[in-house]
Amino acid sequence: MRDLLDEALAGVSARPTRLVLTTLGTVLGIAALVGTVGLGQTAAGQITQRFDLAAATRVVVQPDDKAEGEAATQLPWDAPERIKRLNGVDAAGTFSLLDVGDDRVRSVAGIGGQKDGYALQVMAGSAGLFDAVRAQLRTGRFFDAGHDTRTDRVVVLGKHAAEKLGINRVDSQPAVFIGDQAYTVIGILDGVSGRAELLDGVIMPNGAAKTAYELEAPDALEIRTQVGAAQLIAGQAPVAIDPNNPSALKVDAPPVQGGVRKGVESDLNALFLLLGAVALLVGGLGIANVTLLSVLERVSEIGLRRALGAARRHVAVQFLVESVIVGFLGGLLGTAVGVLLTIGVSWFRDWTPILDTGLAVGSPLLGALIGLLAGTYPAWKASAIQPITALRGT
Amino acid sequence: MTTDAARLGGVATAVALPAPVVEMIGVRRFFPGPPEVRAIKGIDLTIREGEYLSIVGPSGSGKSTLLHLLGLLDNPSDGVYRLDGVDTSSLRERRRAVLRGERIGFVFQSFHLLDHRTVLENVALSMVYVGVPRRERMARARVALERVGLAHRMEFGPRTLSGGERQRVAIARALVAEPSLLLADEPTGNLDSANAEAILEVFDELHAEGMTLAVITHDDHVSRRAQRQVRIVDGTLQW
Ligand SMILES: Nc1ncnc2c1ncn2[C@@H]1O[C@H](COP(=O)(O)OP(=O)(O)OP(=O)(O)O)[C@@H](O)[C@H]1O
Ligand SMILES: [Mg+2]
Numbered sequence: 310m311r312d313l314l315d316e317a318l319a320g321v322s323a324r325p326t327r328l329v330l331t332t333l334g335t336v337l338g339i340a341a342l343v344g345t346v347g348l349g350q351t352a353a354g355q356i357t358q359r360f361d362l363a364a365a366t367r368v369v370v371q372p373d374d375k376a377e378g379e380a381a382t383q384l385p386w387d388a389p390e391r392i393k394r395l396n397g398v399d400a401a402g403t404f405s406l407l408d409v410g411d412d413r414v415r416s417v418a419g420i421g422g423q424k425d426g427y428a429l430q431v432m433a434g435s436a437g438l439f440d441a442v443r444a445q446l447r448t449g450r451f452f453d454a455g456h457d458t459r460t461d462r463v464v465v466l467g468k469h470a471a472e473k474l475g476i477n478r479v480d481s482q483p484a485v486f487i488g489d490q491a492y493t494v495i496g497i498l499d500g501v502s503g504r505a506e507l508l509d510g511v512i513m514p515n516g517a518a519k520t521a522y523e524l525e526a527p528d529a530l531e532i533r534t535q536v537g538a539a540q541l542i543a544g545q546a547p548v549a550i551d552p553n554n555p556s557a558l559k560v561d562a563p564p565v566q567g568g569v570r571k572g573v574e575s576d577l578n579a580l581f582l583l584l585g586a587v588a589l590l591v592g593g594l595g596i597a598n599v600t601l602l603s604v605l606e607r608v609s610e611i612g613l614r615r616a617l618g619a620a621r622r623h624v625a626v627q628f629l630v631e632s633v634i635v636g637f638l639g640g641l642l643g644t645a646v647g648v649l650l651t652i653g654v655s656w657f658r659d660w661t662p663i664l665d666t667g668l669a670v671g672s673p674l675l676g677a678l679i680g681l682l683a684g685t686y687p688a689w690k691a692s693a694i695q696p697i698t699a700l701r702g703t
Numbered sequence: 704m705t706t707d708a709a710r711l712g713g714v715a716t717a718v719a720l721p722a723p724v725v726e727m728i729g730v731r732r733f734f735p736g737p738p739e740v741r742a743i744k745g746i747d748l749t750i751r752e753g754e755y756l757s758i759v760g761p762s763g764s765g766k767s768t769l770l771h772l773l774g775l776l777d778n779p780s781d782g783v784y785r786l787d788g789v790d791t792s793s794l795r796e797r798r799r800a801v802l803r804g805e806r807i808g809f810v811f812q813s814f815h816l817l818d819h820r821t822v823l824e825n826v827a828l829s830m831v832y833v834g835v836p837r838r839e840r841m842a843r844a845r846v847a848l849e850r851v852g853l854a855h856r857m858e859f860g861p862r863t864l865s866g867g868e869r870q871r872v873a874i875a876r877a878l879v880a881e882p883s884l885l886l887a888d889e890p891t892g893n894l895d896s897a898n899a900e901a902i903l904e905v906f907d908e909l910h911a912e913g914m915t916l917a918v919i920t921h922d923d924h925v926s927r928r929a930q931r932q933v934r935i936v937d938g939t940l941q942w
């Protein structure tokens with residue numbers, strides 16, 4: 310067996326230029342397959358990542374504006390606590406936009422240049438808001454329930470607001486004025502995955518907002534659910550928050566997953582796979598063709614091997630193994646090209662390349678399988694050559 | 704052996720003849736046409752161990768066909784062929800391939816060396832299909848090449864060798880598996896007289912060492928070197 314493999318390897322390596330040309334089709338086919346599937350997976354992965362993490366776990370509950378008269382309702386202050394009793398809720402917090410009238414926002418540091426301050430949006434939230442919108446801090450900290458109940462006059466700044474106000478550190482406990490009230494800045498937000506307006510605003514705890522601006526009720530409840538729980542929570546939220554009047558609450562939830570996206574994905578994948586399959590078919594025919602040519606060319610070698618004691622099956626196996634080697638090499642090269650392609654395109658697009666290890670391992674084997682199929686007929690042909698015919702002439 | 708001895712024992716001589724390597728009785732080979740070609744028309748031939756036989760005849764007389772039959776590359780249409788006492792007509796192709804590898808060494812007019820392999824690999828190739836372990840193959844191939852005076856060419860490619868050298872490689876390849884019968888078809892056909900002479904000298908030496916040889920040729924000069932000559936004309940042997 311080992312000897313047959315050696316003979317086949319020698320047979321393949323005897324004509325390096327031809328080997329390269331023969332593998333070309335398979336290289337292209339496998340590269341197309343790996344590249345397209347890899348890029349398909351990568352692209353789908355980007356959609357999935359953004360979609361799942363940001364949108365698919367976000368549920369927002371608000372009073373329904375269209376509900377009239379008696380039906381109109383307000384969100385209770387303890388809505389976050391109520392909703393958190395549900396299974397599948399990871400975090401929840403209230404959000405309100407404050408009506409600050411003509412109050413403008415100034416920082417102590419830059420009084421000179423900004424006499425009148427800026428007309429920044431002022432907001433209020435419960436301590437859970439930050440977690441619910443996956444807020445990230447640039448510096449400092451979020452306010453907590455303690456600040457809220459003590460009605461501490463503290464604020465967290467959105468990064469854009471902080472830039473305007475010229476504040477980039479909080480360790481010296483800088484202050485901002487909203488109207489003529491001073492607030493201590495305890496943190497600066499760097500990013501959020503929902504409620505992008507938080508980055509432009511000044512956010513204070515509900516406690517402070519109630520005192521300073523007579524906030525009556527939260528505008529909205531931000532909920533972050535576990536992956537896959539959003540629809541369930543959306544259904545249960547109104548009753549959990551307001552059991553007496555659930556229909557007066559409006560719930561925004563992500564669309565039911567799967568449907569549209571999966572449809573698009575599988576269409577794309579089918580197209581990719583079809584392209585790859587066509588390329589592979591061409592590659593396989595190429596191998597079959599060249600192997601057949603090589604059988605005809607090596608008739609006298611076949612005759613010699615038979616004279617030296619090779620049985621028909623030895624000849625058949627040798628040509629079969631040769632074409633499997635060609636296919637495998639093509640598969641290996643093609644996989645490398647496909648992987649590089651995926652990584653290259655991902656790098657350009659700033660994507661995270663996603664590659665199935667199964668694909669990377671399986672593709673060279675697919676190449677070998679194609680070699681096997683392509684080599685079957687030529688191998689049979691080779692083994693059917695009569696030694697006397699093969700040795701006659703030349 | 705006992706049955707052979709009994710059959711041969713009809714002639715009650717004191718001298719025991721060497722055992723026959725080849726026994727052909729009434730062998731024919733017709734190529735079904737149309738038109739049908741009667742290449743071998745009934746041949747009886749015995750070649751004994753250690754014999755150096757030449758088969759000479761004009762072109763188209765059936766020499767190569769006979770050699771193919773002797774070498775188990777082809778099947779007779781009719782008749783009995785025993786190689787080393789084994790009746791080959793009932794054997795399956797697989798078994799015939801094994802016999803071919805183990806018992807027969809071929810030397811062809813056109814050498815049939817693999818151009819992409821070294822001389823050493825070409826010689827070792829004849830032991831691949833008879834299951835000699837790799838290490839032993841290389842060692843034996845070296846000895847065989849030394850035997851034909853090509854120790855300095857082992858790692859060369861066949862294409863860098865002269866015709867005479869190539870044929871010596873082919874002889875080394877035929878010898879190395881230690882066959883019972885060395886068959887050569889026009890071994891000097893592609894060589895000039897000096898190279899041909901060198902090949903014939905190797906045959907003489909092999910004969911002296913006890914090898915059984917059958918050399919097919921249309922060249923009387925080559926034929927005369929053999930210990931015994933048979934003439935083939937139109938598919939039949941003439942003594
Ligand atoms: N496969 C075949 N089919 C039909 N006829 C064949 C076949 N092989 C050989 N013959 C015929 O059998 C006859 C003997 O051929 P063979 O090759 O044995 O001659 P030869 O003595 O070796 O001749 P040469 O000296 O030219 O090599 C020829 O007439 C040839 O045409
Ligand atoms: Mg001939």
